[in-house]
Structure formats: structure tokens, C-alpha cells
Amino acid sequence: MTSEPTNRPPSLLGRPRADYDWDHLVREDRVHRLVYTAPDIFDAEMTNIFGGVWVYLAHESQIPRNDDYVAVRMGLRPLIVLRDSTGKFRALYNRCTHRGATLCREAAGTAKVFQCAYHGWTFMNSGELRGVPWPEGYAADLRNSQFNLAQVPRVESYRGFIFGTLNPDAPALADYLGPVRRPIDEWLDRHPGSRVVVRDANRLKFHGNWKLAYDNSADGYHVKFSHRSLLEMENRFRADNEKGMSFYKDHPDEAPMYVRYFGNGHHFKDKRPNIEKRPGALWEIEGTAPGMEPFEEEIRRRLGANASRALDLAASEPVNINVFPNLLILGNHIQVIEPVSVTETNTTWYATAVVDEADELGGTVDLVNAFRMRTQEGFPVFGEVDDATNFEEIQRGLAAPEDEWVYMHRGLGIPGRFRTEADGSITGPATDEVFMRETFKEWKRLMAEPPAIEIRREV
Amino acid sequence: MSTAHDPSRTSHYVTDAYYADLVAAFADWQRDENIVRDESVCTAARALLEREARLLDRHAYRDWLGLFAPECVYWLPGRPDGGDPRREVAVAFFDRRRLEDHVYRLSTGVAWSQIPRSRTVHFVSNIEVFRAGPDAPLMVRSNLMLSEFRAGDSRTLAGWCAHRLARQGDGWKILVKQVNLLECDQNLRNPSLIF
Numbered sequence: 001m002t003s004e005p006t007n008r009p010p011s012l013l014g015r016p017r018a019d020y021d022w023d024h025l026v027r028e029d030r031v032h033r034l035v036y037t038a039p040d041i042f043d044a045e046m047t048n049i050f051g052g053v054w055v056y057l058a059h060e061s062q063i064p065r066n067d068d069y070v071a072v073r074m075g076l077r078p079l080i081v082l083r084d085s086t087g088k089f090r091a092l093y094n095r096c097t098h099r100g101a102t103l104c105r106e107a108a109g110t111a112k113v114f115q116c117a118y119h120g121w122t123f124m125n126s127g128e129l130r131g132v133p134w135p136e137g138y139a140a141d142l143r144n145s146q147f148n149l150a151q152v153p154r155v156e157s158y159r160g161f162i163f164g165t166l167n168p169d170a171p172a173l174a175d176y177l178g179p180v181r182r183p184i185d186e187w188l189d190r191h192p193g194s195r196v197v198v199r200d201a202n203r204l205k206f207h208g209n210w211k212l213a214y215d216n217s218a219d220g221y222h223v224k225f226s227h228r229s230l231l232e233m234e235n236r237f238r239a240d241n242e243k244g245m246s247f248y249k250d251h252p253d254e255a256p257m258y259v260r261y262f263g264n265g266h267h268f269k270d271k272r273p274n275i276e277k278r279p280g281a282l283w284e285i286e287g288t289a290p291g292m293e294p295f296e297e298e299i300r301r302r303l304g305a306n307a308s309r310a311l312d313l314a315a316s317e318p319v320n321i322n323v324f325p326n327l328l329i330l331g332n333h334i335q336v337i338e339p340v341s342v343t344e345t346n347t348t349w350y351a352t353a354v355v356d357e358a359d360e361l362g363g364t365v366d367l368v369n370a371f372r373m374r375t376q377e378g379f380p381v382f383g384e385v386d387d388a389t390n391f392e393e394i395q396r397g398l399a400a401p402e403d404e405w406v407y408m409h410r411g412l413g414i415p416g417r418f419r420t421e422a423d424g425s426i427t428g429p430a431t432d433e434v435f436m437r438e439t440f441k442e443w444k445r446l447m448a449e450p451p452a453i454e455i456r457r458e459v
Numbered sequence: 460m461s462t463a464h465d466p467s468r469t470s471h472y473v474t475d476a477y478y479a480d481l482v483a484a485f486a487d488w489q490r491d492e493n494i495v496r497d498e499s500v501c502t503a504a505r506a507l508l509e510r511e512a513r514l515l516d517r518h519a520y521r522d523w524l525g526l527f528a529p530e531c532v533y534w535l536p537g538r539p540d541g542g543d544p545r546r547e548v549a550v551a552f553f554d555r556r557r558l559e560d561h562v563y564r565l566s567t568g569v570a571w572s573q574i575p576r577s578r579t580v581h582f583v584s585n586i587e588v589f590r591a592g593p594d595a596p597l598m599v600r601s602n603l604m605l606s607e608f609r610a611g612d613s614r615t616l617a618g619w620c621a622h623r624l625a626r627q628g629d630g631w632k633i634l635v636k637q638v639n640l641l642e643c644d645q646n647l648r649n650p651s652l653i654f
Contacts, residue, residue, distance in 0.1 A: 107644075200537050200547035205646040229570035233560050237468065290532075290554035291473030298475075338646075346646040351548040367475065370545035377548050378557075382564055385572035385651040392610075 015450065016040040026444040028437065029409035033398040035443075036209040036406070042342035044447060049325050050075025050339065052451035053264070054156075054163040054176045056327035057081045057091055059334060059350065061160065061197035062108065067125060070108040073338060074152065074164060080104050081155075081162060084125045085112055091152035091164045092127050093455070103149075126459040127151045145457045153456035159188055160195055161327065161334075166453045179423045180266040183321045187329055191313065192360040196352035198334065199373070202380035204347050206388035208395035210326075210339040213347055214439070216387055217322040217330070218259050218269040220430035221410060223248045226390050230383045234287045243287040247274040253429035257318075260435070261426045265324025265442040267435035272318055279308035286315040289374040295367060303362050310361045313354050314371040316379075324439060332376055343395055347384070351376045408433040408440070466555040472530045473554050478545050481532065485541055485621060485637060488589055488598045495588040495597070504588045504599045504624065507631055512581035515653055520562040523653070528625060528632040533558050535638045535654060550643060550650060561653070572651035577609040579652060583620075596634060597624040603638065605654060616654070617641050 017040045025032040035041060055074050058081040062070045069082035071094060078094035080103070094102045096116040103114040103123065113130060115122040122130040127149040135142055152164035156173040158181070163173050170176060177184070188194050206213075216222065224231065227248075234243045247255050256273035275281050283296075295314070300307045316331035328335040338346040351373060356365035398406070411417050411432035418434060419427045428434045464471050495501060507526065514523040527533075535550035536542050544552045553561060564570050582604040589598040599622040606615050623635040638654045640647070 200542070200644075202537070202548055202550065203644070203646040204650070205648040207648070226571065229564045229567040232567050232569070233564040236560070236563050288470065288556060288560075290470055290552060290557050291477075293469055293471050294474045348646065353546075366545065370475070370478065373544060373546070373548045374552060377550075377552060381551055381650060382560070385649055386570060388649065389572040389651075 016044045016447075020447075022444045022448040026440050029412055030405040030407045031440055032404055033401075033406060035440075036211060036395065037342065037398050039342045041447070042209070042339070044450070046075035046339065047453060048446045048450045049443070051077075051166040051453050052170075052446055053167065053325065054165045054170060054173050055325065056323060056336060057152075057155070057162045057164050059160055059198045060089075060157060060162060061195075064197075065110070067110050067112050068108075069104065069111060069125070071104055071106065075339060078102055079152065079164075080114070081164075082125055086126075088126075089155050089157060089162055090125070090127065091155050091162075092123075092125075093150035093152075095150065096121055097123075097129065097147050097149060098132075123149050124459075127457070128459045145459075148457040148459060150455040150457055151459075153454055159184065166455060167451045168454055169452050176264055177266070177323065178263055179425055180262045180268065180321060180323055183268050183270070183319060184323075184329065187317060187319060187321060190317065191354055192356045192358060192365075195355060196332075197355055198350045199353045199369070200351055202349040202351070202377060204349070204380060204384055204388060205340075205344070206347070206391050207344055208388075208391035209342060210337050210345040211443075212391040212394055213337050213345055214322065214325065214328075215408075215436050216391070217320055217328045218267045218435045219433070220248075220252050220257065220259060220269055221433070222387070222390070224252065226386050227383050229386065230379075233382065243285055246285075247271065252431050255430060257430045258427050259430060259432055260421075260428075261438040263424060263438075263442075265439045267322045267439065269320040269322075269430065270318075271320075271430075275318060279312060281312075282315040282317070283308065283311035286375060287378065289371065289378060291371060291374060295371040298367060299364055302364055306362065310364050310368050313361070314368050314375060316375055322435075324442065331379065332372060333379075345391075347388075349376075349380050349384070408436040412437065466529050467559045468556065470554050470556045473532070475545070478543075481534075481635065482541075482543050482545075484596075484598075484623060485635075488591065488621075489587075489600060490589065493589040493591055493598075495590050500590075500597065501586075501588050503631055504597060504622075505586050507624065507633075508583045508586060508599065508601055508620075508622065511633075512583050515581055516579050518576065520565065520653065524559065524562060526633050527555070527558070527636075528627055528634050529555060531555050531558070531633055532635045533638075534635060535640065535643065535650075537643055539639070539643060541637070541639070550640070550647070565651075565653075570651065572649055575610055577607045577652040579608075580606045582606070585619075597631065598622070599624060603654070607652065609649070609652075614648075618643070618654075 058070050063083050066083050066087050069080050072079050080092045080094045094104050096103050098121050101118045103116050113122050120133045124130050129147045155164045257271040260268045299310050321329040326337040332352050334350040336348045353369040411434050533553040537549050565573050583601050585602040587600045601620050603618050603620050618640040621637040624631040625634050
């Protein structure tokens with residue numbers, strides 16, 4: 001009995017049917033509409049990108065104990081991400097080796113064993129085939145690893161964020177992340193214990209290509225226009241102090257905030273410089289949310305001079321940290337981009353809560369989290385809906401075949417507009433599209449030279 | 460509870476105690492022994508829900524807000540069992556001020572997710588009225604079918620609603636409207652309309 005080769009030729013997986021000239025489709029100043037509309041390019045992305053690089057899968061807090069699992073997708077692959085019975089993180093293909101049925105049909109749970117509903121094959125949560133009904137009917141040796149579940153060969157976690165890749169040549173996760181680790185570290189380190197836990201999600205969908213959401217994630221140009229209704233709403237009582245995203249109300253490029261491109265498609269919109277660096281400053285600009293006044297009164301009553309930290313933890317951190325291709329850390333959310341088809345995308349905004357094991361917040365953590373839930377519900381339903389509508393209208397606009405180009409040349413060719421940092425990162429003004437251009441260079445590289453892809457069945 | 464504050468401007472009533480009462484009130488209320496048989500009460504509840512549907516379908520959002528008590532909650536849980544809004548995010552959890560924010564945003568003329576705005580038909584049916592005691596608020600269960608046409612696409616959303624009603628002034632007012640969408644824990648396209 002020969003074992004199935006785990007290395008399949010990339011040419012069978014990653015090549016679009018048409019022989020695209022990638023240098024034609026992705027230019028310095030623009031990209032072709034086909035990168036958002038061609039089904040065969042989407043199919044290739046699901047392997048070359050959502051397989052060929054480190055893809056965000058789940059947060060450790062979703063599977064806190066051994067044998068916990070959560071069902072996710074990596075591109076279009078259904079996966080079961082779990083801690084096996086020894087505590088090791090694994091990403092098993094949610095696909096019975098026998099005939100292909102999904103094994104796990106729950107969104108999350110706890111299981112040592114998965115049994116296929118169709119013919120009863122059972123698998124350990126290590127992926128190993130445990131048994132089949134009436135094995136005497138098989139001449140083949142079922143102990144051969146070829147009958148184990150497929151699994152993502154490389155699964156690593158960075159401070160709670162679990163990623164996987166099918167690419168044996170990919171760098172270590174920490175190296176793939178590179179300098180984007182710093183804002184991630186800072187985002188985590190403002191919390192007690194330097195960590196957060198996930199608490200459900202605001203789940204949205206739009207009829208458009210997944211890259212429209214990724215392009216948007218560091219875009220400081222759209223805010224004043226796409227989110228105009230939210231800006232007006234947040235400041236509808238004009239006598240009050242300016243709230244929420246009001247630092248966009250004048251010319252955003254004249255504000256201290258900036259965008260930065262980190263390499264490997266990762267980028268960052270940092271709005272923190274708009275705000276004074278002192279306890280309580282975040283809280284002061286937080287827009288109103290249900291129960292805000294009694295929350296603040298109670299925190300101040302209980303913590304006195306130490307109230308600011310607890311209040312700031314309920315407020316939104318003004319950053320967009322974007323890890324290519326699918327993880328967007330913004331405000332207090334962990335947003336995941338989930339492609340469904342070339343013209344359909346889910347964006348799932350996982351809410352995060354504070355854990356306070358050392359009682360740094362004087363027993364107020366439940367109050368902080370209750371209000372933090374309310375602050376996180378605001379943007380998905382008042383802000384993201386308008387972006388998602390604009391993404392859908394882009395997809396409609398791109399139906400015009402002869403009008404080929406989508407421009408992203410803001411800032412290009414203007415002397416002195418960018419600064420290159422010591423680590424190679426590129427920094428520009430808030431409305432600049434440099435991060436989009438650089439990400440598309442990386443996208444083109446991945447599409448033109450499909451990475452090696454492999455799965456593993458050995459446990 | 461009366462207050463000196465204007466709850467459309469400031470929000471003082473959504474406290475930990477309010478949440479605890481809300482979660483308890485929405486936990487186990489659909490009991491056969493608490494079904495209200497009094498025709499006048501049932502008729503009033505039905506009339507309120509039908510009027511609400513009409514006002515929403517006519518985009519009369521200011522009048523719709525008038526159906527709610529000054530201190531109220533509009534709640535779309537993100538879990539089929541309702542969950543606890545202190546512990547996890549909901550699809551929407553609006554107090555009076557945020558409900559007015561929502562209506563204000565839709566009126567700005569630049570809320571792109573509602574331009575063009577949704578044309579809707581709210582079908583309300585299977586109305587049952589429950590009351591735990593003679594002075595308790597009414598709890599009204601209804602089924603909702605929401606047909607929407609917007610920007611060339613039609614869709615149907617379904618779910619069930621729980622309205623918590625109290626007698627205020629000369630009629631019933633909505634203390635809490637809970638909308639339980641069938642797909643509450645799934646990715647939802649454009650939830651910018653009012654359910």
C-alpha cells in the first residue's frame with residue numbers, strides 16, 4: 001500500500017485558468033477590475049494566499065481547554081481548530097477521509113473524538129483514524145496514515161492569535177508578522193494580564209470581493225465621506241465635546257495620525273497620536289453608548305483617582321492593525337475577513353473582553369466588560385454598514401468590462417510624502433493609499449509565483 | 460421609574476440592576492398559565508404591534524419612537540437563547556438615546572446603507588399575550604416576517620419578537636422590544652434597517 005503524496009504540484013492548485021499577465025493587472029498606480037471580479041483569480045487566491053501565507057484561524061480564548069474546538073474556514077476549506085487531548089493546537093480538515101462529508105457540524109464545542117454522520121468513521125482529535133464500522137470488509141491497512149484526517153501542517157500562535165499555513169517554505173509566524181507585532185503587542189499590553197478573551201461577534205456580510213474589506217482597513221481617505229452619517233450622529237449634540245471619529249472632520253492629513261506599511265501585506269492606521277497620551281484621554285472622546293453615565297459614576301465611586309484605567313479599557317483603542325490577508329484588529333475588535341465567493345464576503349467582528357485575574361481593576365472588571373460590549377456594538381451597525389454598502393456598489397460598478405482600472409495612487413509621486421523607517425516600514429499621511437499599493441505588490445508576487453502547498457496526515 | 464434626566468440625551472437607567480432584571484424578565488416568561496384571556500388587553504396589544512409595523516413600513520420613525528416608554532430598550536440578541544448583554548455583544552442593544560441616534564443617522568441623508576432606503580413589509584402574526592401577575596408588565600410574543608426590497612434585491616428575514624409593555628398615561632408603551640432573528644448568530648447582510 002503506497003501512501004498518498006502530501007506534496008501536490010502547485011500547478012494543479014494555484015494557476016488561474018486564464019494565463020494572466022500579472023504585471024498588466026497590477027500596476028504601480030492602479031489595479032485591473034479583474035482582480036476583484038474574476039472567479040478563476042478568486043479560486044487561485046484561495047490557495048496561493050489563503051493557504052500560501054499564514055492565515056488567521058481563531059483566538060486561543062475560543063478553545064480555552066484541551067479537547068475544545070471551533071469550526072472555522074481557511075479560505076474555503078472547512079477546518080476544526082482545536083486543542084487536542086494533549087493541549088496541542090491543531091487545524092484539522094473538517095472533511096471525512098472516506099467520502100468527504102464534514103465531520104463536525106457544530107460551531108464550537110468539546111470533543112475527544114469526531115464521528116462521521118454518514119458511515120460512522122471515527123477520528124481522534126489528533127486527526128488519527130480511530131476506527132471504521134466492520135473493518136473486516138477492507139483489504140487495505142486502515143492504520144496507514146493516508147486514512148487520517150488531513151490537517152494544516154503548520155499551526156502557530158502569536159500571543160493568543162492562532163494562525164495556520166499550508167506552505168512548508170513560509171517563515172516562522174513571528175517572522176511573517178515582523179514589525180506588525182509591535183502594535184499588536186501594544187494593543188494587548190494595555191489590558192490587565194496583557195491579554196483579552198473573545199466574547200461572541202457582530203457578524204456581517206456583503207456582496208463584494210474580500211479585498212474591498214482589506215483595502216479599506218487602513219484607508220483614512222474614506223472616513224469623512226463613507227461614515228458621514230456616523231460622524232454627524234456622534235456629534236448630534238453640538239454643545240458637547242467632539243466624540244468618536246471627529247478627528248477626521250477637518251483635513252485628516254493635517255492631523256498627527258498616520259498610515260504605515262509593514263511588509264508582507266500588513267499595515268497599520270494609527271490614530272493614537274491624535275489623542276493626548278494620558279490616562280482618561282481615550283474615555284473623554286468615546287462616543288455615547290447605553291448605560292454610559294451610570295457606568296462612569298460607579299467606576300469613579302469605586303476607584304476614585306484610579307478610575308481612568310478602567311474607563312479607558314471600556315473605550316475603543318484608536319488603531320487599525322491589519323495582518324494580511326484576513327485579520328483586522330481595530331478598536332477593541334478582532335475582525336476576520338472570510339471570503340465566501342468572488343462576490344461575497346463575511347466580516348466577523350469578534351468582541352473582546354478584559355480578564356483581570358490579578359484584580360488590577362479593583363473588582364470592576366464585569367462592569368467594564370458590560371459597557372465594553374456596548375461600545376463595540378456601535379461601529380458594526382452604524383459605521384460598517386455604510387462601508388459594506390459602498391463595497392457592494394464598487395462590485396456593481398466593476399461589472400463594466402471596458403472601464404478597466406481601479407486607482408490607488410493617492411500620494412504617489414509627491415516628494416517628501418513618505419518616510420521609510422529603520423525597519424523598512426513606510427509611513428505616510430492618514431489618507432494615503434501607499435499601503436494598498438504595497439499590499440498589491442505582495443498580492444501580485446503570491447499570484448505570479450504560487451507558493452508550495454502541502455497537507456499532513458501524520459499525527 | 461421616573462427621572463429628572465432626558466433619556467434621549469443622557470442615559471442613566473441602563474445599570475447593572477437593570478440588566479439583571481431584563482435578563483430575568485426574558486428568561487422564562489412563555490408559560491401557558493400566564494396567557495392573558497382578557498380580550499380588551501389582547502386587542503390593545505395587537506393594535507400596538509400592528510401600528511408599530513405600519514409606522515415602520517411607512518418610515519415614520521419619529522412616530523415609531525413615540526410608541527416606546529422614555530426609558531426603553533430595543534434588543535436584537537446575537538444568540539438564539541437571548542444570552543446576557545453584559546457578557547457578550549448583541550446584534551443591537553439600544554437604549555433610548557442610541558435608538559434616537561439610529562433614527563437620527565437614518566435621517567441625515569448620507570446613511571449610505573439606507574440610500575436608497577429599504578422598502579419593507581413587517582408581517583406580525585401569532586400574537587400571544589402573557590402576564591405574570593395583575594400588576595406585572597405585559598409580555599407579548601409575536602412572529603415576524605420582514606420582506607425587504609432595496610437596491611434591486613429582495614429578501615425575507617424571519618424571527619419572533621417579545622414586547623414588554625407597561626401602562627403609561629392613557630395607553631401601553633414599549634419598555635423593551637426584543638427581536639430574535641432566525642439567523643441572529645450568522646453573518647447578516649446590511650442590518651441597517653429597523654426590524
